[in-house]
Amino acid sequence: MSYIGNQPVPQSLESRQEFTATASQTTFATNGYTVGYVDVYLNGVKLSTSDFTATNGSDVVLGSGATAGDVLAVVMKNDHSDLVALPITDSQGNNVLSESSGTVTLTADTAIIEGSSSGDLVRITQTGTGNALVVEDETNPDSTAFVINNVGKVGIRKSVPTAELDVVGLAAFNQKILVNGHYIDSQTVSSGDADDYKSSGFYRMDSGVSNLPTAYIYAVVVFGNGSNVVTQIATRLATTITYVRSFNTSWTSWARLDT
């Protein structure tokens, strides 16, 4: 039989422990039980719950001491919280959760994992060499799958990621990207100040942007660390008129290059 969760020991829905009492013995130490799921028999007679106490998960304490030689049997039932037998089927008898050769398959239109905890809600521990997570299309194996391998490398449409993030295809970002602590950007700038663009990137700067060489539209390439090592190259739209300037402690002038 297969199980979800911790496999119970003993592997059954209930377990039984017997004790031979000593004179006036009241406390019997069991191997452990789930509180509320304990039946106690004394010499074959089931005791009322008022005749014993079983609240600490291990000891059964009689209300009055036993006689030497009495046989106390403690039946500890599983509350089923960690024991589910597979397969689990839906109302039509189709497998929802099944197991075969160590592979557990969940078949559902939607699977939801919901929780509210300060710890990891879903944790995948892969100690072997296989991938930790694979998202495939209808093809299996899918050579363009989304993959998180066993060391955390992510492949997007790349089944064997060779970098921490390995993407085959178009990657779209609506924010800057951070490379070795330096931002790279690309956007159309219609207002503001060209002086403020010190991070590497590719920009279209419209005539409303101040501190462009002249009041025209420019394609501006910036090589910069975002602070004090910056070069801007600006080419006026639809021309080869090109200027360059740099910034260290202040901006240099724009120097025209195409003459």
Added chain:
Amino acid sequence: MLGLSTLAGLVGQDSTPNRIFMHLYFKDDGKLFLRTKVSEPEIENSYTKKLIVPDDFVFTKTVTDSEFGELQQEMNYDEIIQALTYSEKRAVAYPPITDQLDNIFHNGIDAWKADIQAIKDQFPKN
């Protein structure tokens, strides 16, 4: 301090072949903003402070930065005027050679000498 009016000869002249000048455009606070070897007619009226200097004029000064050491920093308008030598000012103010030859042809040597002398007088030897 040389005023803008006394530098009239440095402003507004176009470069011609064999006469390469650098056109400098300054912000109102005197900071150099744009430099080009050709005039930029479209922006001429946008700047009240502008100069034409010989192409080989060194318009930077050395400053020391705590992180980067010695840096070349561009001089501002007043500093450039101070740094220009009389010969650099004259070089920009002299008409192109072709114009001077034409002047000699039409007006004679004396007229040409008078024009040249006027420039020398405007920018006397230090």
